[in-house]
Amino acid sequence: MRGAAFHWGVAALVALFLAAPSLVVLGASLTAGNIVQFPPDGLSLRWYERVLAARDLRAAFGRSLWVATVCTLLAVPAGTLAAVAMARWRFRHAAAIQLYLLLPFTVPLIGSGIGLMLLFGELRLLGSVWPVGVACCVINLPFMTWAVAASVNGLDPELERAAANCGAGPVQCFLLVVLPAVAPGIVAGALLMFILALNEFLVSLLLVDARTVTLPVQIYNSIRSIITPDLAAVSTVYVLVAAAAILLLDRLVGLDIFLKAK
Amino acid sequence: MPAAAHPAAADIPAVEARGLARRYGDAQALRAASFTVAKGRFLTVLGPSGSGKSTLLRLIAGFERADAGDLRLFGRPVEAVPPHRRSVGMVFQRLALFPHMTAADNVAFPLRMRRWDARDIPARVERFLALVRLEGLGRRRPDELSGGQQQRVAIARALVFEPQLLLLDEPLASLDAKLREEMQLEFRRIQRELGVTTINVTHDQREALVMSDQVIVMEGGRILQDAAPETLWREPAHPFVAGFLGVGTFLEGVAADGPALDVAGRRLPGRTTAGAPAPRPGHPAQGALRAERVTLGPAGTLPPGSDAAVEAVVEDAIFEGDRILYELRLPGLGGARLRAIDADPGARARHAPGDRVAAGWARGDFLLFDASDRTGRLP
Numbered sequence: 313m314r315g316a317a318f319h320w321g322v323a324a325l326v327a328l329f330l331a332a333p334s335l336v337v338l339g340a341s342l343t344a345g346n347i348v349q350f351p352p353d354g355l356s357l358r359w360y361e362r363v364l365a366a367r368d369l370r371a372a373f374g375r376s377l378w379v380a381t382v383c384t385l386l387a388v389p390a391g392t393l394a395a396v397a398m399a400r401w402r403f404r405h406a407a408a409i410q411l412y413l414l415l416p417f418t419v420p421l422i423g424s425g426i427g428l429m430l431l432f433g434e435l436r437l438l439g440s441v442w443p444v445g446v447a448c449c450v451i452n453l454p455f456m457t458w459a460v461a462a463s464v465n466g467l468d469p470e471l472e473r474a475a476a477n478c479g480a481g482p483v484q485c486f487l488l489v490v491l492p493a494v495a496p497g498i499v500a501g502a503l504l505m506f507i508l509a510l511n512e513f514l515v516s517l518l519l520v521d522a523r524t525v526t527l528p529v530q531i532y533n534s535i536r537s538i539i540t541p542d543l544a545a546v547s548t549v550y551v552l553v554a555a556a557a558i559l560l561l562d563r564l565v566g567l568d569i570f571l572k573a574k
Numbered sequence: 575m576p577a578a579a580h581p582a583a584a585d586i587p588a589v590e591a592r593g594l595a596r597r598y599g600d601a602q603a604l605r606a607a608s609f610t611v612a613k614g615r616f617l618t619v620l621g622p623s624g625s626g627k628s629t630l631l632r633l634i635a636g637f638e639r640a641d642a643g644d645l646r647l648f649g650r651p652v653e654a655v656p657p658h659r660r661s662v663g664m665v666f667q668r669l670a671l672f673p674h675m676t677a678a679d680n681v682a683f684p685l686r687m688r689r690w691d692a693r694d695i696p697a698r699v700e701r702f703l704a705l706v707r708l709e710g711l712g713r714r715r716p717d718e719l720s721g722g723q724q725q726r727v728a729i730a731r732a733l734v735f736e737p738q739l740l741l742l743d744e745p746l747a748s749l750d751a752k753l754r755e756e757m758q759l760e761f762r763r764i765q766r767e768l769g770v771t772t773i774n775v776t777h778d779q780r781e782a783l784v785m786s787d788q789v790i791v792m793e794g795g796r797i798l799q800d801a802a803p804e805t806l807w808r809e810p811a812h813p814f815v816a817g818f819l820g821v822g823t824f825l826e827g828v829a830a831d832g833p834a835l836d837v838a839g840r841r842l843p844g845r846t847t848a849g850a851p852a853p854r855p856g857h858p859a860q861g862a863l864r865a866e867r868v869t870l871g872p873a874g875t876l877p878p879g880s881d882a883a884v885e886a887v888v889e890d891a892i893f894e895g896d897r898i899l900y901e902l903r904l905p906g907l908g909g910a911r912l913r914a915i916d917a918d919p920g921a922r923a924r925h926a927p928g929d930r931v932a933a934g935w936a937r938g939d940f941l942l943f944d945a946s947d948r949t950g951r952l953p
Contacts, residue, residue: 479658
């Protein structure tokens, strides 16, 4: 019994640590006072009203949504095809390509960011919003391939033989049997890519200017001038959006899909 | 096309394999397999795991290509025909039902892929669900069906497009004994009803005997025997075949004229089987004896119906309900062991461990095999 109590105690402590930043920012956003503090100085929703009224924040949020959409639209086909190919076909240099696809995980974000900044600058793409989505897709693609690979690895290879046996050619087999079977992984990866792109900060910071600023960068810029509780309110909205996406993910496909990758 | 237009069509075998071989890395999975299956027959390929039987099936389905040899289905060479263009239905070992489709959609899938008229599909799916006794369950998904019901969906899916050939890759292995027996008879019924040529793969000798017109026994990538079930039972052409079909005792010795087997100075009369090379006198040989063909009697006597008897000591008597299994030691034959089954306990005297008895058998039940090359020995 004492062992169980100890385990629960440790678990509770860890859970508290994980949730602490979100709880603090939530508390601070509800303050009735004029400065960011925890615990809050009285309760009110006035800073949320302020956020809703702030045009620059709304515009930045809209740009972040666009970035996340571009990123997801690119990542879904690229990541899905890469994951299926990796899991299904034997080809030359498969191991090297697999490693290459995981490379974005190993390169520091600041390195990728500077590289992309130089590249986009050379291509005269800086100043548009969509290249930020491309950049987010590039740096986070391993999450997408990973999520799909988990589904593909769980797929019985006999299903594809069965499809062929039923008269389905390779394309029909992929579209009608493989794709629906790995759909949970695709949905999981897509939602993950969307959230990551929505939240992306460091690389965006290097790629945006005053006209194309995304929400995380906008918040960061505001902090540098003056810290007001409306930033806590924005952050809370952020946390809630991400939480909603995670809940949706759990509802649609179950989070245990991430535990099954390889 | 009407069969009458081709006078020879009736003579063309459904499957004709000549010297099929397949190698995986260093392992020779299939060695020069040659056999034919006549139209409408039920062939079972019987063998332990790793014997090459599944490889054979994959070659016929077209999932793999042979390294050597020639395979013809209904007279046509199929080497260059991809799996989705072969008229072959298959029930897979793990069934491989499409999990995101309902039972009816699974059954309709081969018809859609083969571009049947969409108006005919629902009625045909319904007919085949009825054939496998799944009326009214078409809207369920595979995970909402029991193991036996999933099995039936897989059968319907394999048969619905009227394949010329049906392949069964041990689909019954995962079922419990009672359901397995039920499905064996079910397969037989459907196969007879549709008259489709069928190749079944299994390691279950009972299943092979119950279901088949023709049985091929494989081991180590080779075909050891190709015969009707009764022939296989009565005239095993190889000691491995005899062992796989339930022969419990092999006595090692030297071949003698008669024919007979000399074991530790005793001459035991036996017979050779059709199809097996006769053991050469003076060369190593082995004698195979089914436990249920051994009769026990009082020590020193010749048990009734026996042509030969040896002295035996009962080591264990195992009560199995409808029969008693005796484990015997043969002190006169250098301590060799023998199994005997009394299939009618109560009619004869019971023996207890330690008892000295006479173990006898008829000459025709003692099967002699050449053992000069030791390939046929059981581990």
